Amino acid sequence: xxxxxxxxxxxxxxxxxxxxxxxxxxxxxxxxxxxxxxxxxxxxxxxxxxxxxxxxxxxxxxxxxxxxxxxxxxxxxxxxxxxxxxxxxxxxxxxxxxxxxxxxxxxxxxxxxxxxxxxxxxxxxxxxxxxxxxxxxxxxxxxxxxxxxxxxxxxxxxxxxxxxxxxxxxxxxxxxxxxxxxxxxxxxxxxxxxxxxxxxxxxxxxxxxxxxxxxxxxxxxxxxxxxxxxxxxxxxxxxxxxxxxxxxxxxxxxxxxxxxxxxxxxxxxxxxxxxxxxxxxxxxxxxxxxxxxxxxxxx
Numbered sequence: 001x002x003x004x005x006x007x008x009x010x011x012x013x014x015x016x017x018x019x020x021x022x023x024x025x026x027x028x029x030x031x032x033x034x035x036x037x038x039x040x041x042x043x044x045x046x047x048x049x050x051x052x053x054x055x056x057x058x059x060x061x062x063x064x065x066x067x068x069x070x071x072x073x074x075x076x077x078x079x080x081x082x083x084x085x086x087x088x089x090x091x092x093x094x095x096x097x098x099x100x101x102x103x104x105x106x107x108x109x110x111x112x113x114x115x116x117x118x119x120x121x122x123x124x125x126x127x128x129x130x131x132x133x134x135x136x137x138x139x140x141x142x143x144x145x146x147x148x149x150x151x152x153x154x155x156x157x158x159x160x161x162x163x164x165x166x167x168x169x170x171x172x173x174x175x176x177x178x179x180x181x182x183x184x185x186x187x188x189x190x191x192x193x194x195x196x197x198x199x200x201x202x203x204x205x206x207x208x209x210x211x212x213x214x215x216x217x218x219x220x221x222x223x224x225x226x227x228x229x230x231x232x233x234x235x236x237x238x239x240x241x242x243x244x245x246x247x248x249x250x251x252x253x254x255x256x257x258x259x260x261x262x263x264x265x266x267x268x269x270x271x272x273x274x275x276x277x278x279x280x281x282x283x284x285x286x287x288x289x290x291x292x293x294x295x296x297x298x299x
Contacts (some may be wrong), residue, residue, distance in 0.1 A: 002219035010193045020127040029054055032250075035183040036194065040064075040102030041255060045272060049263035053181040056080035057269075058195050058278040059246050060202065062237045062288050063104045064174025067163040068150035069135065069142035075162030083114040085162055086250045093121040095131040095140035097149075100262055101252075106169050109256050132156060147234040151227055165235045171249035171288075174235075176242070184231045184274070191224030192277050199240040199282050206292045208240055232292060240276040241286040 006248055007013050017034070019025050022043030028034045030052045044054060067085070069075070096104050104124060111120050123140055125131045132152040134140045143149060144164060153159035177198060184191055205212045213229035220228075247269060257263045 002215045006194075006197060009197060010190055012187070013189050016024050021101045023098045023100040024126070026050075026052060026054075029178075029180060034180065035187075036177060036179045036191070038175050039178050040175055041272070042102045042105045042253050042262075043100050043124060044176075045250075045253060045257060045267060046048045046100050046262050048256075048267060048271060049265065054178045055181050055184065055274040056176045056178050056242070057184065057191065057274050058177040058198060058240050058279060059173065059242050060177060060238065061200065061235070061287075062174055062176045062246060062249070063165040063169070064146055064235050065106050065144060065168050065172060066147055066150040066161055066234065067142060067144045067168065068153040068159055069162050070153075070157055073142060073160075073162055075160060076164055076167070080167075082110060082163055082167070086110060086114055086116055086120065089141050090116065090119045092141040093139070095123045095125060095134045095143040095145075097124065097128055097131060097145050098126055100187045102172065102174060103145045105253060105256060105260070105262070106172065108260055109276050110168070122161045130151075135159065146231075148227075148231045150234060151230045154230075155227065161234070163280060169249065169252075170211045171243075171245040172253075173246055173250045176246075179274075188277070191283065195240065195277055199278075202238040202240050203214050204289070206236075206287060209233070209236075209292045236292040237288040238292065239282075239290075240278055240289040241282050241288075242273060242278055243286045243288065245288070247273060 001016055022040045025037045025039045026043050026047035029047060044056060072255055074088060096107050106124060111117050128145050128149045131143045131149055135153050136142050136157045143153060150161050209229060209232050213225040213232060216228045217223055217225040233282055251269055254266050258266055
């Protein structure tokens with residue numbers, strides 16, 4: 001978006017839409033308002049179960065869910081025990097983006113795994129900014145959400161990361177590119193060109209993170225480049241491939257979604273993914289675990 005040449009390189013006029021959560025994106029797909037989206041995979045799976053005709057054609061980022069809160073709470077690395085960290089919130093509330101979002105599903109899974117479902121209240125918000133505000137005001141005691149949310153809590157609530165993204169759910173598909181199946185059939189070449197630009201963007205983030213942070217900050221206009229760079233560094237696993245790790249981690253969400261009642265039946269992998277285009281664009285090994293260049297923002 002910031003480069004401004006996407007339309008000409010793809011050969012289509014793109015109308016960009018910003019939405020607060022993955023579930024909101026799936027509702028827009030269901031209304032026929034979207035052809036393509038960046039989205040966490042659990043909301044896409046829920047949408048597919050509801051009959052929305054979409055498929056995931058590329059990866060993008062993994063391990064993008066972080067637990068954060070004010071500095072008073074115990075967290076990693078003081079302890080590696082997630083159960084111990086969660087138990088300090090008995091009788092309290094944890095904020096998370098929209099119901100059915102990847103962050104919501106991971107939080108539900110963690111709380112249930114440690115037998116805390118009746119002792120911790122989960123509060124869902126339609127926008128991540130509202131979660132940050134809730135932490136600042138002590139409406140919730142902690143939050144689970146994107147790396148940007150965690151950085152915002154550190155900056156605006158004098159907070160900290162309580163549990164890092166790499167430990168919550170390894171290889172979790174924090175976002176991929178999901179496309180309307182009818183649009184994919186009609187505009188395969190357009191989608192393929194877009195995926196080529198998508199792969200370029202993930203490489204740009206990995207190789208030139210300071211430049212990427214500056215570009216993003218200038219384009220967005222509401223955060224500075226240090227904020228963006230801290231966000232990129234907190235969860236640095238960017239690539240466009242659909243790897244075996246990405247696929248298998250996604251499929252581990254399916255029984256959890258069914259157990260939570262978010263889907264009615266377990267969906268097969270081939271109903272979620274169409275990997276042929278990205279396999280042509282990005283053959284060879286993936287780059288998720290390469291990280292990004294170790295350039296940090298100045299204090």
